[in-house]
Amino acid sequence: MSGDGRAVSKPDTAESHNSRTVVLENGRIVTPSAVIGGPLLLEGDRIAGVDRNAADADERIDVDGSLVMPGLIDVHGDDIENQLFPRNSRIDIDLALMATDRATLAAGITTKFHAIAFEDAPEDNRSSALASELVDRIEESSLLADHRIHARCELTEAESVRGVRSVLEADIVGLVSLMNHVPGTGQFETVEQFKEWYVGSADHTEAEADEIIELRRSVGADELERRIETVVSEAETAGVRVASHDDETAREVDRLADYGVDMSEYPITMDAAERAAERGLWTSMGAPNLVRGGSQWGNLGTAEAIGAGVVDVLCADYHPPSLLKAPFVETGESLPERVRRVTAAPAAAVGLTDRGRIEEDARADVVVVDPEPGPRVECVFVGGEEVSRTGGVR
Known part of the structure; x- marks a missing residue:
């Protein structure tokens, strides 16, 4: 690779x-x-x-x-997870990759960054071991689209940080994103929202949700900062761009931009998106949010952010057909401008100058x-x- x-x-x-x-x-x-x-x-x-x-x-x-x-470029697609666990039971990785490859092409995507979560989250069928296995199999596979690796680093988990540092050292990753899924921040604005997701959607007991909350809150602020600095520095050495994830405030954007982050991925408030634009970061949001007409979590809407001029890139997230549909959603802009968000802009954001x-x-x-x-x-x-x-x- x-x-x-x-x-x-x-x-x-x-x-x-x-x-x-x-x-x-x-x-x-x-x-x-x-x-x-x-x-x-x-x-x-x-x-x-x-x-x-x-x-x-x-x-x-x-x-x-x-x-x-131009062929579409998806810098964050985690739909391989749905192919690998179609009904919460795992199927063969090669079969899942083949199905993902065909779905990728059907959506017009010619360059695909698989957003692979190095995260211990059994409720989402995620683990660092599975992430490493997926990276290896994608590297070895003969597929029709151009498949690349977006390594998602859960900063609250030491094993996740080790896994992402390992793929950076091995020169097999094209984008890294920094996640900090601490209850009460980011996507889960309150602890109650976090519990609602884990007890309802992820089928955990309340006691299990409390255990996850305690584990993720146990990492001190100084240690989190050290992990951010380490991952960003090693990514920079490897020539790999870094994205922040679920930015909530302008202050948070400033803090991560000062470390050298290149992209704000899924900012959840207008303040965060506007600050990312002011700091010269690439701002990426989900195409399903645009196609659906809003965030399923009540966060910043993609259409609203586009109207404010603070969205550079759209990504498929979990639904490749939405990336194809996105340029045809009316935003008051020309078709070339809308197409740019799913082609030239994501290419530039990750440093691909040839497509x-x-x-x-x-x-x-x-x-x-x-x-x-x-x-x-x-x-x-x-x-x-x-x-x-x-x-x-x-």
């Missing part, structure tokens, strides 16, 4: 990537600044020309008026999308290689 956290999906060969030319005809191309008509020329693993044809192309595909967009836009010499990660009534993905190219096609293109 490369130093930017990429799990290599397919070997590059001269036959598959270095010379083959494909023309996508009769499409509406979503460029960084406009939607234009005309052909798109792919050559090898690159975009060779926008509104450019080639009479001697190896293949011509008529997309019949559909949109031609996320339809322009000459960018990596040929391209999706053909029929926006009505779906949207529905009709064709997917990953690194110039066609990996999926349905009806509607020929």
Whole structure:
């Protein structure tokens, strides 16, 4: 695996990537600044020309008026958990990965950062041991999309910190996020909300919930700060971006930005989101929040934050189809601006400079999308290689 956290999906060969030319005809191309008509020329693993044809192309595909967009980039998707535990009992990891890969492509996602929680949370089917196993299997697997690792570090758990530091040292992670799920902060604003989740949704007794609360509150503030400093420093040494998670206040954003955090992920208040923007952090929020019309926890709504100009990136979270739907939710902005939040902006946020836009010499990660009534993905190219096609293109 490369130093930017990429799990290599397919070997590059001269036959598959270095010379083959494909023309996508009769499409509406979503460029960084406009939607234009005309052909798109792919050559090898690159975009060779926008509104450019080639009479001697190896293949011509008529997309019949559909949109031609950059492949979507998901920097936080934990839907592998649902595939691995479909009814709270575990299935084979390889089968889960294959199903996730296909669902990823069906949502138009060509670069996927699996948000893997290094966290001892049996109620959510999470453990550091399972996280390490998932990382290893993703690294070894031959999949169609470009699969990468987003390591989620639960700062209240020493084992989680050790696990994330281990994958950083092994050079197999592309993004780290810092979580601090202490009851009464962040996503769970009160201890009562924390208990409600663990007793109701996670099927724990109240005594078990109290035990979890006590455990997570047992880590002192000085130790938490030391762990933050260590993880951020080691990520910086590895060239890996770091996100904070569930920021609640402007003060919290300032504190983490001072440590060197690059992204505010799921800020739960407008104050936190606005401060992140002021500090120059990338701000990432959930596409399901936008598509659904609000936060399921009563926190900051994605649409409200977009209206305030403080959302750079949208991610799939637990529901990849929402990432595909998000650019087609009306926000008063142009389609290229909305598409940017799921393509070029997430690419830039994690330091991927070769993809996320339809322009000459960018990596040929391209999706053909029929926006009505779906949207529905009709064709997917990953690194110039066609990996999926349905009806509607020929």
